[in-house]
Amino acid sequence: MKSNPFTFALLLAFAAVGNLTSLVSAADSTSALKASDEKFVKMAGADGMAEVKIATLGTQKAERTDVKDLATMLVTDHTKANAELTALAESKKVQLSAVITPKAAKAFEDLEKVSGKDFDKAFLKQLEKDHKDCISNFEDAEKNAEDADVKAWATKTLPTLRAHLDKVKELAGK
Structure with missing residues (x-):
């Protein structure tokens, strides 16, 4: 069977595209997080x-x-943690949302409707719930994250979250 130069060139082109696709995929996979870490x-x-x-x-x-x-401390600490996380996410090519979740928006709206001592009580109750959930997620990431930077950030942030929860519980008991 006689080889056709056009067929040979076409095969080379397909091989090159296949290799290029593999290289691009490999480059993407080295910079992207595993699904659980990204989540x-x-x-x-x-x-x-x-x-x-x-x-x-x-x-x-x-x-x-x-x-x-307490609220002032939370704004300061969480703003700092958010800045660190934003830098981490950018380095891992993870896009963070610019809006809060519907569940958090509902909690915010509910808190807006109360005032005085009722606000303080509802606010502390919301903070306790949020921090318990958050700590659980961070503990899971500390144990199971596959990316070393994600694991390190979770580990570094956990003591602050625990201190927040302790303070919330202390104030709720007053």
């Missing part, structure tokens, strides 16, 4: 953003000075 990063981003929004409301509406001080 954690996105969830932590959404939760962190919601926490700042809710805590900011607390700085405005809390009646008790100690609750207002």
